[in-house]
Amino acid sequence: MATGRSRAENRAMMTDEIRRLGREHLATHGAAGLSLRAIAREMGVVSSAVYRYVPSRDDLLTMLLVEAYNDVGDAIDAAVSAIEPSRRRERVLAAAEAARDWALDDPARWALLYGSPVPGYAAPGEETMVPGTRIPALLLRECAAAHAEGLIRDDLPTPTTGVAGDMAAIRDEFGIDAPDAVLAASTTLWAALVGAISLEAFGQYGKDTFAHPAELFRSQIELTLSSLFA
Amino acid sequence: MATGRSRAENRAMMTDEIRRLGREHLATHGAAGLSLRAIAREMGVVSSAVYRYVPSRDDLLTMLLVEAYNDVGDAIDAAVSAIEPSRRRERVLAAAEAARDWALDDPARWALLYGSPVPGYAAPGEETMVPGTRIPALLLRECAAAHAEGLIRDDLPTPTTGVAGDMAAIRDEFGIDAPDAVLAASTTLWAALVGAISLEAFGQYGKDTFAHPAELFRSQIELTLSSLFA
Protein backbone atom coordinates (compact mmCIF):
# COMPACT_ATOMS: atom_id res chain seq x y z
CA MET A 1 0.00 0.00 0.00
CA ALA A 2 2.68 2.50 -0.94
CA THR A 3 0.29 5.32 -1.71
CA GLY A 4 -0.04 8.95 -0.77
CA ARG A 5 -3.03 8.23 1.43
CA SER A 6 -2.90 8.86 5.12
CA ARG A 7 -3.66 6.05 7.53
CA ALA A 8 -7.05 7.51 8.34
CA GLU A 9 -7.92 7.83 4.66
CA ASN A 10 -6.78 4.34 3.95
CA ARG A 11 -8.70 2.98 6.89
CA ALA A 12 -11.89 4.61 5.68
CA MET A 13 -11.39 3.29 2.18
CA MET A 14 -10.73 -0.24 3.34
CA THR A 15 -13.74 -0.24 5.61
CA ASP A 16 -15.93 1.06 2.83
CA GLU A 17 -14.61 -1.56 0.48
CA ILE A 18 -15.34 -4.31 3.00
CA ARG A 19 -18.90 -3.11 3.35
CA ARG A 20 -19.31 -2.81 -0.39
CA LEU A 21 -18.06 -6.33 -0.99
CA GLY A 22 -20.18 -7.49 1.89
CA ARG A 23 -23.28 -6.10 0.20
CA GLU A 24 -22.23 -7.75 -3.04
CA HIS A 25 -21.67 -11.00 -1.24
CA LEU A 26 -25.10 -10.76 0.30
CA ALA A 27 -26.60 -10.64 -3.16
CA THR A 28 -24.69 -13.61 -4.50
CA HIS A 29 -24.40 -15.90 -1.50
CA GLY A 30 -26.99 -14.70 0.96
CA ALA A 31 -26.55 -13.66 4.55
CA ALA A 32 -25.72 -17.18 5.70
CA GLY A 33 -22.91 -17.26 3.15
CA LEU A 34 -21.37 -13.93 4.07
CA SER A 35 -17.68 -14.72 4.39
CA LEU A 36 -14.78 -12.65 5.61
CA ARG A 37 -12.36 -14.94 3.80
CA ALA A 38 -14.13 -14.37 0.50
CA ILE A 39 -14.07 -10.63 1.05
CA ALA A 40 -10.38 -10.72 1.86
CA ARG A 41 -9.77 -12.73 -1.28
CA GLU A 42 -11.57 -10.22 -3.44
CA MET A 43 -9.61 -7.41 -1.84
CA GLY A 44 -6.37 -9.17 -2.67
CA VAL A 45 -5.41 -9.39 0.94
CA VAL A 46 -4.73 -12.22 3.32
CA SER A 47 -7.77 -13.40 5.27
CA SER A 48 -6.58 -12.30 8.67
CA ALA A 49 -6.05 -8.76 7.43
CA VAL A 50 -9.73 -7.89 7.45
CA TYR A 51 -9.73 -8.37 11.21
CA ARG A 52 -7.95 -5.03 11.40
CA TYR A 53 -11.20 -3.44 10.23
CA VAL A 54 -13.99 -5.68 11.40
CA PRO A 55 -14.08 -7.54 14.71
CA SER A 56 -15.90 -10.58 13.37
CA ARG A 57 -18.23 -11.90 10.72
CA ASP A 58 -21.27 -11.27 12.86
CA ASP A 59 -20.24 -7.69 13.47
CA LEU A 60 -20.00 -7.13 9.75
CA LEU A 61 -23.48 -8.58 9.38
CA THR A 62 -24.72 -6.17 12.02
CA MET A 63 -23.08 -3.26 10.23
CA LEU A 64 -24.74 -4.25 6.97
CA LEU A 65 -28.07 -4.69 8.71
CA VAL A 66 -27.98 -1.25 10.30
CA GLU A 67 -26.75 0.29 7.07
CA ALA A 68 -29.58 -1.33 5.13
CA TYR A 69 -32.23 -0.24 7.61
CA ASN A 70 -30.95 3.29 7.35
CA ASP A 71 -30.71 3.20 3.58
CA VAL A 72 -34.35 2.19 3.12
CA GLY A 73 -35.31 4.57 5.86
CA ASP A 74 -33.52 7.44 4.13
CA ALA A 75 -35.02 6.57 0.74
CA ILE A 76 -38.50 6.52 2.23
CA ASP A 77 -38.01 9.73 4.18
CA ALA A 78 -36.82 11.47 1.03
CA ALA A 79 -39.83 10.28 -0.95
CA VAL A 80 -42.25 11.27 1.77
CA SER A 81 -40.83 14.69 2.46
CA ALA A 82 -41.00 15.54 -1.25
CA ILE A 83 -44.77 15.70 -0.81
CA GLU A 84 -46.68 18.33 1.11
CA PRO A 85 -47.56 17.33 4.67
CA SER A 86 -51.24 17.88 4.00
CA ARG A 87 -51.35 15.17 1.34
CA ARG A 88 -51.10 12.31 3.80
CA ARG A 89 -52.42 9.58 1.60
CA GLU A 90 -50.02 10.42 -1.20
CA ARG A 91 -47.17 10.55 1.26
CA VAL A 92 -47.90 7.05 2.46
CA LEU A 93 -48.19 5.80 -1.10
CA ALA A 94 -44.87 7.44 -1.92
CA ALA A 95 -43.32 5.77 1.10
CA ALA A 96 -44.55 2.39 -0.06
CA GLU A 97 -43.28 2.88 -3.58
CA ALA A 98 -39.92 4.08 -2.34
CA ALA A 99 -39.63 0.96 -0.20
CA ARG A 100 -40.51 -1.21 -3.17
CA ASP A 101 -38.01 0.53 -5.44
CA TRP A 102 -35.30 0.10 -2.86
CA ALA A 103 -36.13 -3.56 -2.33
CA LEU A 104 -36.23 -4.45 -6.01
CA ASP A 105 -32.97 -2.64 -6.57
CA ASP A 106 -31.26 -5.02 -4.15
CA PRO A 107 -33.51 -7.87 -3.05
CA ALA A 108 -30.78 -9.45 -0.95
CA ARG A 109 -30.65 -6.44 1.34
CA TRP A 110 -34.42 -6.40 1.62
CA ALA A 111 -34.14 -10.09 2.50
CA LEU A 112 -31.68 -9.22 5.23
CA LEU A 113 -34.25 -6.89 6.76
CA TYR A 114 -37.55 -8.65 6.17
CA GLY A 115 -36.65 -12.14 5.01
CA SER A 116 -35.80 -15.30 6.87
CA PRO A 117 -33.82 -14.81 10.06
CA VAL A 118 -30.16 -15.74 9.70
CA PRO A 119 -29.63 -18.97 11.66
CA GLY A 120 -27.13 -18.59 14.44
CA TYR A 121 -27.18 -14.82 14.23
CA ALA A 122 -29.06 -12.67 16.67
CA ALA A 123 -29.09 -8.97 15.91
CA PRO A 124 -27.87 -7.01 18.92
CA GLY A 125 -30.89 -5.10 20.14
CA GLU A 126 -29.08 -1.89 21.03
CA GLU A 127 -27.72 -1.00 17.61
CA THR A 128 -30.45 -2.54 15.52
CA MET A 129 -33.59 -1.50 17.34
CA VAL A 130 -33.83 2.13 16.36
CA PRO A 131 -33.07 1.87 12.64
CA GLY A 132 -35.20 -1.27 12.51
CA THR A 133 -38.32 0.57 13.56
CA ARG A 134 -37.98 3.48 11.16
CA ILE A 135 -40.49 2.13 8.65
CA PRO A 136 -43.29 1.21 11.05
CA ALA A 137 -42.63 4.39 13.01
CA LEU A 138 -43.05 6.49 9.90
CA LEU A 139 -46.29 4.75 8.99
CA LEU A 140 -47.61 5.23 12.49
CA ARG A 141 -46.69 8.90 12.44
CA GLU A 142 -48.27 9.58 9.07
CA CYS A 143 -51.44 7.76 9.99
CA ALA A 144 -51.68 9.51 13.32
CA ALA A 145 -51.21 12.85 11.61
CA ALA A 146 -53.81 11.94 9.02
CA HIS A 147 -56.20 11.10 11.80
CA ALA A 148 -55.52 14.38 13.57
CA GLU A 149 -56.30 16.10 10.28
CA GLY A 150 -59.59 14.27 9.96
CA LEU A 151 -58.51 12.22 6.95
CA ILE A 152 -59.10 8.81 8.43
CA ARG A 153 -62.37 6.87 8.15
CA ASP A 154 -64.53 7.00 11.20
CA ASP A 155 -65.81 3.46 10.71
CA LEU A 156 -62.59 1.57 11.45
CA PRO A 157 -63.31 -1.62 13.37
CA THR A 158 -62.75 -1.25 17.12
CA PRO A 159 -59.85 -3.46 18.24
CA THR A 160 -60.37 -6.15 20.85
CA THR A 161 -59.07 -5.55 24.35
CA GLY A 162 -55.79 -7.40 23.83
CA VAL A 163 -54.96 -5.33 20.78
CA ALA A 164 -56.01 -2.18 22.59
CA GLY A 165 -53.53 -2.96 25.35
CA ASP A 166 -50.71 -3.49 22.89
CA MET A 167 -51.59 -0.28 21.10
CA ALA A 168 -51.38 1.61 24.37
CA ALA A 169 -47.81 0.34 24.71
CA ILE A 170 -47.04 1.50 21.18
CA ARG A 171 -48.45 4.92 21.88
CA ASP A 172 -45.98 5.21 24.73
CA GLU A 173 -43.01 3.72 22.91
CA PHE A 174 -43.35 5.92 19.85
CA GLY A 175 -44.86 8.95 21.51
CA ILE A 176 -47.77 8.94 19.13
CA ASP A 177 -51.31 9.97 19.85
CA ALA A 178 -54.08 8.31 17.89
CA PRO A 179 -56.93 5.91 18.63
CA ASP A 180 -56.23 2.20 18.90
CA ALA A 181 -58.03 1.55 15.65
CA VAL A 182 -55.76 3.89 13.74
CA LEU A 183 -52.62 2.39 15.21
CA ALA A 184 -53.81 -1.13 14.49
CA ALA A 185 -54.64 -0.11 10.94
CA SER A 186 -51.12 1.27 10.57
CA THR A 187 -49.67 -2.11 11.45
CA THR A 188 -51.93 -3.65 8.83
CA LEU A 189 -50.56 -1.25 6.30
CA TRP A 190 -47.05 -2.23 7.32
CA ALA A 191 -47.89 -5.90 6.91
CA ALA A 192 -49.45 -5.39 3.49
CA LEU A 193 -46.50 -3.33 2.37
CA VAL A 194 -43.95 -5.89 3.52
CA GLY A 195 -45.97 -8.76 2.11
CA ALA A 196 -46.46 -7.20 -1.29
CA ILE A 197 -42.81 -6.25 -1.60
CA SER A 198 -41.50 -9.58 -0.36
CA LEU A 199 -43.74 -11.62 -2.63
CA GLU A 200 -42.32 -9.73 -5.58
CA ALA A 201 -38.72 -9.37 -4.45
CA PHE A 202 -38.42 -12.99 -3.37
CA GLY A 203 -39.71 -14.27 -6.67
CA GLN A 204 -43.06 -15.69 -5.55
CA TYR A 205 -44.75 -14.24 -8.59
CA GLY A 206 -42.74 -16.50 -10.86
CA LYS A 207 -41.21 -15.53 -14.13
CA ASP A 208 -44.05 -13.93 -15.98
CA THR A 209 -47.31 -14.00 -14.05
CA PHE A 210 -47.40 -10.24 -13.78
CA ALA A 211 -46.30 -8.12 -16.67
CA HIS A 212 -46.93 -4.90 -14.74
CA PRO A 213 -45.83 -5.50 -11.16
CA ALA A 214 -45.45 -1.81 -10.36
CA GLU A 215 -49.09 -1.20 -11.22
CA LEU A 216 -50.15 -4.24 -9.23
CA PHE A 217 -48.23 -3.00 -6.23
CA ARG A 218 -49.79 0.42 -6.46
CA SER A 219 -53.25 -1.07 -6.66
CA GLN A 220 -52.56 -3.28 -3.65
CA ILE A 221 -51.43 -0.33 -1.58
CA GLU A 222 -54.28 1.83 -2.81
CA LEU A 223 -56.80 -0.81 -1.81
CA THR A 224 -55.23 -1.09 1.61
CA LEU A 225 -55.23 2.69 1.97
CA SER A 226 -58.86 2.83 0.99
CA SER A 227 -59.74 0.87 4.12
CA LEU A 228 -57.92 3.51 6.15
CA PHE A 229 -58.51 6.87 4.57
CA ALA A 230 -61.92 8.46 4.32
CA MET B 1 -29.73 -53.48 9.67
CA ALA B 2 -30.45 -57.07 10.66
CA THR B 3 -34.14 -56.50 11.25
CA GLY B 4 -37.35 -58.15 10.17
CA ARG B 5 -38.19 -55.24 7.88
CA SER B 6 -38.42 -55.76 4.19
CA ARG B 7 -36.31 -53.71 1.86
CA ALA B 8 -39.29 -51.62 0.80
CA GLU B 9 -40.27 -50.97 4.41
CA ASN B 10 -36.75 -50.04 5.34
CA ARG B 11 -36.45 -47.78 2.34
CA ALA B 12 -39.61 -45.93 3.30
CA MET B 13 -38.44 -45.56 6.89
CA MET B 14 -35.05 -44.26 5.89
CA THR B 15 -36.53 -41.78 3.44
CA ASP B 16 -38.97 -40.55 6.06
CA GLU B 17 -36.18 -40.17 8.57
CA ILE B 18 -34.10 -38.19 6.11
CA ARG B 19 -37.01 -35.83 5.52
CA ARG B 20 -37.68 -35.53 9.22
CA LEU B 21 -34.09 -34.70 10.00
CA GLY B 22 -34.09 -32.35 7.03
CA ARG B 23 -37.00 -30.44 8.52
CA GLU B 24 -35.23 -30.34 11.86
CA HIS B 25 -32.07 -29.13 10.20
CA LEU B 26 -34.02 -26.40 8.46
CA ALA B 27 -35.12 -25.11 11.82
CA THR B 28 -31.68 -25.08 13.37
CA HIS B 29 -29.42 -24.19 10.47
CA GLY B 30 -31.66 -22.74 7.82
CA ALA B 31 -32.10 -23.75 4.22
CA ALA B 32 -28.64 -22.62 3.23
CA GLY B 33 -27.21 -24.87 5.94
CA LEU B 34 -29.15 -27.98 5.01
CA SER B 35 -26.47 -30.66 4.92
CA LEU B 36 -26.60 -34.26 3.80
CA ARG B 37 -23.49 -35.02 5.80
CA ALA B 38 -25.09 -33.74 8.98
CA ILE B 39 -28.19 -35.81 8.32
CA ALA B 40 -26.10 -38.91 7.72
CA ARG B 41 -24.24 -38.25 10.94
CA GLU B 42 -27.46 -38.00 12.91
CA MET B 43 -28.68 -41.22 11.35
CA GLY B 44 -25.52 -42.99 12.41
CA VAL B 45 -24.63 -43.77 8.84
CA VAL B 46 -21.73 -42.89 6.62
CA SER B 47 -22.25 -39.76 4.53
CA SER B 48 -22.34 -41.46 1.17
CA ALA B 49 -25.12 -43.77 2.33
CA VAL B 50 -27.81 -41.14 2.08
CA TYR B 51 -27.20 -40.96 -1.64
CA ARG B 52 -29.07 -44.28 -1.84
CA TYR B 53 -32.19 -42.37 -0.91
CA VAL B 54 -31.74 -38.84 -2.14
CA PRO B 55 -30.05 -37.87 -5.40
CA SER B 56 -28.51 -34.68 -4.06
CA ARG B 57 -28.81 -31.92 -1.52
CA ASP B 58 -30.83 -29.75 -3.85
CA ASP B 59 -33.27 -32.56 -4.51
CA LEU B 60 -33.83 -32.94 -0.80
CA LEU B 61 -34.47 -29.23 -0.58
CA THR B 62 -37.03 -29.55 -3.36
CA MET B 63 -38.71 -32.44 -1.57
CA LEU B 64 -38.95 -30.39 1.62
CA LEU B 65 -40.25 -27.41 -0.30
CA VAL B 66 -43.02 -29.37 -1.99
CA GLU B 67 -43.86 -31.13 1.26
CA ALA B 68 -44.11 -27.81 3.08
CA TYR B 69 -46.31 -26.23 0.42
CA ASN B 70 -48.61 -29.19 0.63
CA ASP B 71 -48.62 -29.23 4.41
CA VAL B 72 -49.75 -25.61 4.70
CA GLY B 73 -52.12 -26.15 1.83
CA ASP B 74 -53.69 -29.14 3.57
CA ALA B 75 -53.94 -27.29 6.87
CA ILE B 76 -55.67 -24.37 5.21
CA ASP B 77 -58.00 -26.57 3.19
CA ALA B 78 -59.04 -28.41 6.33
CA ALA B 79 -59.75 -25.17 8.18
CA VAL B 80 -61.71 -23.73 5.29
CA SER B 81 -63.80 -26.77 4.58
CA ALA B 82 -64.82 -26.96 8.23
CA ILE B 83 -66.94 -23.87 7.58
CA GLU B 84 -70.06 -23.73 5.46
CA PRO B 85 -69.46 -22.55 1.89
CA SER B 86 -71.92 -19.72 2.33
CA ARG B 87 -69.87 -18.10 5.06
CA ARG B 88 -67.14 -16.87 2.71
CA ARG B 89 -65.67 -14.22 4.92
CA GLU B 90 -65.29 -16.61 7.82
CA ARG B 91 -63.73 -19.15 5.53
CA VAL B 92 -61.09 -16.71 4.41
CA LEU B 93 -60.40 -15.68 7.98
CA ALA B 94 -60.06 -19.34 8.93
CA ALA B 95 -57.64 -19.86 6.06
CA ALA B 96 -55.53 -16.98 7.26
CA GLU B 97 -55.47 -18.20 10.82
CA ALA B 98 -54.62 -21.73 9.75
CA ALA B 99 -51.71 -20.37 7.73
CA ARG B 100 -50.50 -18.37 10.71
CA ASP B 101 -50.77 -21.35 13.06
CA TRP B 102 -48.84 -23.50 10.67
CA ALA B 103 -46.14 -20.86 10.21
CA LEU B 104 -45.67 -20.18 13.91
CA ASP B 105 -45.48 -23.88 14.60
CA ASP B 106 -42.43 -24.14 12.36
CA PRO B 107 -41.15 -20.74 11.23
CA ALA B 108 -38.24 -22.28 9.34
CA ARG B 109 -40.57 -24.08 6.96
CA TRP B 110 -42.60 -20.91 6.45
CA ALA B 111 -39.28 -19.21 5.72
CA LEU B 112 -38.55 -21.83 3.10
CA LEU B 113 -41.80 -20.95 1.36
CA TYR B 114 -42.09 -17.20 1.81
CA GLY B 115 -38.73 -16.07 3.14
CA SER B 116 -35.52 -15.15 1.42
CA PRO B 117 -34.69 -17.19 -1.65
CA VAL B 118 -31.97 -19.77 -1.05
CA PRO B 119 -28.85 -18.53 -2.87
CA GLY B 120 -27.69 -20.95 -5.53
CA TYR B 121 -30.90 -22.92 -5.43
CA ALA B 122 -33.59 -22.54 -8.05
CA ALA B 123 -36.77 -24.46 -7.41
CA PRO B 124 -37.59 -26.64 -10.41
CA GLY B 125 -40.73 -25.15 -11.88
CA GLU B 126 -42.43 -28.42 -12.74
CA GLU B 127 -42.67 -29.94 -9.28
CA THR B 128 -42.93 -26.76 -7.32
CA MET B 129 -45.37 -24.72 -9.35
CA VAL B 130 -48.63 -26.42 -8.50
CA PRO B 131 -48.23 -26.81 -4.73
CA GLY B 132 -46.71 -23.34 -4.61
CA THR B 133 -49.87 -21.71 -5.91
CA ARG B 134 -52.29 -23.46 -3.60
CA ILE B 135 -52.64 -20.55 -1.18
CA PRO B 136 -53.19 -17.77 -3.70
CA ALA B 137 -55.41 -20.09 -5.73
CA LEU B 138 -57.60 -20.75 -2.73
CA LEU B 139 -57.89 -17.07 -1.94
CA LEU B 140 -58.80 -16.30 -5.53
CA ARG B 141 -61.43 -19.05 -5.55
CA GLU B 142 -63.03 -17.96 -2.30
CA CYS B 143 -63.13 -14.32 -3.34
CA ALA B 144 -64.53 -15.17 -6.75
CA ALA B 145 -67.21 -17.30 -5.12
CA ALA B 146 -67.96 -14.54 -2.64
CA HIS B 147 -68.36 -12.16 -5.53
CA ALA B 148 -70.67 -14.54 -7.38
CA GLU B 149 -72.73 -14.69 -4.21
CA GLY B 150 -72.95 -10.91 -4.01
CA LEU B 151 -70.82 -10.65 -0.89
CA ILE B 152 -68.15 -8.37 -2.28
CA ARG B 153 -68.28 -4.58 -2.13
CA ASP B 154 -69.34 -2.92 -5.29
CA ASP B 155 -67.07 0.05 -4.77
CA LEU B 156 -63.72 -1.66 -5.26
CA PRO B 157 -61.31 0.59 -7.11
CA THR B 158 -61.08 -0.21 -10.81
CA PRO B 159 -57.60 -1.49 -11.68
CA THR B 160 -55.48 0.31 -14.23
CA THR B 161 -55.08 -1.23 -17.67
CA GLY B 162 -51.80 -3.01 -16.92
CA VAL B 163 -53.29 -4.71 -13.89
CA ALA B 164 -56.42 -5.57 -15.87
CA GLY B 165 -54.27 -7.33 -18.45
CA ASP B 166 -52.47 -9.36 -15.82
CA MET B 167 -55.76 -10.29 -14.17
CA ALA B 168 -57.04 -11.58 -17.50
CA ALA B 169 -54.06 -13.93 -17.59
CA ILE B 170 -54.83 -15.09 -14.05
CA ARG B 171 -58.42 -15.73 -14.95
CA ASP B 172 -57.18 -18.10 -17.65
CA GLU B 173 -54.45 -19.73 -15.60
CA PHE B 174 -56.68 -20.52 -12.65
CA GLY B 175 -59.95 -20.92 -14.50
CA ILE B 176 -61.61 -18.38 -12.28
CA ASP B 177 -64.34 -15.96 -13.24
CA ALA B 178 -64.53 -12.66 -11.41
CA PRO B 179 -63.96 -8.99 -12.22
CA ASP B 180 -60.45 -7.62 -12.33
CA ALA B 181 -61.06 -5.62 -9.18
CA VAL B 182 -61.93 -8.75 -7.22
CA LEU B 183 -58.90 -10.65 -8.44
CA ALA B 184 -56.62 -7.73 -7.69
CA ALA B 185 -58.13 -7.47 -4.22
CA SER B 186 -57.44 -11.17 -3.69
CA THR B 187 -53.75 -10.62 -4.37
CA THR B 188 -53.83 -7.80 -1.85
CA LEU B 189 -55.26 -10.16 0.68
CA TRP B 190 -52.54 -12.65 -0.11
CA ALA B 191 -49.88 -9.96 0.37
CA ALA B 192 -51.35 -8.80 3.68
CA LEU B 193 -51.57 -12.36 4.91
CA VAL B 194 -47.99 -13.19 3.99
CA GLY B 195 -46.73 -9.91 5.37
CA ALA B 196 -48.52 -10.21 8.69
CA ILE B 197 -47.39 -13.80 9.18
CA SER B 198 -43.80 -13.16 8.13
CA LEU B 199 -43.41 -10.11 10.34
CA GLU B 200 -44.42 -12.22 13.30
CA ALA B 201 -42.74 -15.50 12.35
CA PHE B 202 -39.46 -13.85 11.42
CA GLY B 203 -39.25 -11.96 14.67
CA GLN B 204 -39.77 -8.42 13.43
CA TYR B 205 -42.07 -7.65 16.32
CA GLY B 206 -39.23 -8.05 18.76
CA LYS B 207 -39.42 -9.74 22.09
CA ASP B 208 -42.39 -8.11 23.71
CA THR B 209 -43.94 -5.43 21.58
CA PHE B 210 -47.16 -7.37 21.20
CA ALA B 211 -48.54 -9.36 24.06
CA HIS B 212 -51.49 -10.59 21.99
CA PRO B 213 -50.18 -11.33 18.52
CA ALA B 214 -53.06 -13.65 17.63
CA GLU B 215 -55.54 -10.87 18.24
CA LEU B 216 -53.43 -8.42 16.31
CA PHE B 217 -53.28 -10.81 13.37
CA ARG B 218 -57.00 -11.30 13.41
CA SER B 219 -57.60 -7.57 13.47
CA GLN B 220 -55.20 -7.07 10.57
CA ILE B 221 -56.97 -9.67 8.46
CA GLU B 222 -60.37 -8.36 9.45
CA LEU B 223 -59.43 -4.87 8.40
CA THR B 224 -58.17 -6.15 5.08
CA LEU B 225 -61.33 -8.18 4.61
CA SER B 226 -63.44 -5.14 5.37
CA SER B 227 -62.07 -3.46 2.26
CA LEU B 228 -63.19 -6.46 0.23
CA PHE B 229 -66.46 -7.71 1.67
CA ALA B 230 -69.61 -5.67 1.67
Place this chain on the structure above:
DNA sequence: TGTACATCAGTGAACGCGCGTTCACTGATGTAC
Protein backbone atom coordinates in the same frame (compact mmCIF):
# COMPACT_ATOMS: atom_id res chain seq x y z
C1' DT C 1 -37.43 -76.50 -1.32
C1' DG C 2 -32.88 -75.32 -2.66
C1' DT C 3 -29.58 -73.08 -5.29
C1' DA C 4 -27.59 -69.38 -8.46
C1' DC C 5 -27.66 -64.85 -9.60
C1' DA C 6 -29.03 -60.05 -9.40
C1' DT C 7 -30.08 -56.27 -6.70
C1' DC C 8 -29.47 -53.20 -3.17
C1' DA C 9 -27.57 -50.98 1.50
C1' DG C 10 -24.01 -49.38 3.61
C1' DT C 11 -18.68 -48.75 4.06
C1' DG C 12 -14.48 -46.17 3.91
C1' DA C 13 -11.38 -43.57 1.48
C1' DA C 14 -10.64 -39.96 -1.39
C1' DC C 15 -10.95 -35.33 -4.15
C1' DG C 16 -11.19 -30.64 -3.78
C1' DC C 17 -13.20 -27.22 -1.75
C1' DG C 18 -14.99 -23.93 1.89
C1' DC C 19 -15.03 -21.39 6.61
C1' DG C 20 -13.75 -18.16 11.31
C1' DT C 21 -10.29 -16.97 14.18
C1' DT C 22 -5.63 -16.57 16.54
C1' DC C 23 -0.80 -15.57 16.68
C1' DA C 24 3.94 -14.19 16.20
C1' DC C 25 6.04 -11.62 12.81
C1' DT C 26 7.96 -7.74 9.43
C1' DG C 27 7.98 -3.37 7.70
C1' DA C 28 5.94 0.93 6.96
C1' DT C 29 3.63 5.20 8.79
C1' DG C 30 2.99 8.54 12.21
C1' DT C 31 4.34 11.28 16.61
C1' DA C 32 6.93 13.53 20.29
C1' DC C 33 11.02 15.64 21.59
Place this chain on the structure above:
DNA sequence: TGTACATCAGTGAACGCGCGTTCACTGATGTAC
Protein backbone atom coordinates in the same frame (compact mmCIF):
# COMPACT_ATOMS: atom_id res chain seq x y z
C1' DT D 1 14.80 19.27 10.99
C1' DG D 2 16.19 14.92 12.56
C1' DT D 3 15.99 11.03 15.36
C1' DA D 4 13.76 7.49 18.59
C1' DC D 5 9.85 5.15 19.65
C1' DA D 6 5.08 3.71 19.30
C1' DT D 7 1.43 2.44 16.51
C1' DC D 8 -0.68 0.18 12.93
C1' DA D 9 -1.32 -2.77 8.35
C1' DG D 10 -0.67 -6.71 6.37
C1' DT D 11 1.69 -11.56 6.22
C1' DG D 12 1.73 -16.48 6.50
C1' DA D 13 1.06 -20.42 9.02
C1' DA D 14 -1.74 -22.90 11.82
C1' DC D 15 -5.97 -25.01 14.43
C1' DG D 16 -10.05 -27.34 13.89
C1' DC D 17 -13.87 -27.56 11.66
C1' DG D 18 -17.42 -27.92 7.82
C1' DC D 19 -19.32 -29.40 3.04
C1' DG D 20 -21.08 -32.32 -1.67
C1' DT D 21 -20.09 -35.97 -4.39
C1' DT D 22 -17.80 -40.18 -6.51
C1' DC D 23 -16.05 -44.76 -6.43
C1' DA D 24 -14.69 -49.49 -5.74
C1' DC D 25 -15.93 -52.51 -2.34
C1' DT D 26 -18.37 -56.17 1.02
C1' DG D 27 -22.16 -58.49 2.59
C1' DA D 28 -26.91 -59.05 3.07
C1' DT D 29 -31.61 -59.42 1.00
C1' DG D 30 -34.60 -60.76 -2.58
C1' DT D 31 -35.96 -63.40 -7.02
C1' DA D 32 -36.27 -66.84 -10.66
C1' DC D 33 -35.75 -71.44 -11.90
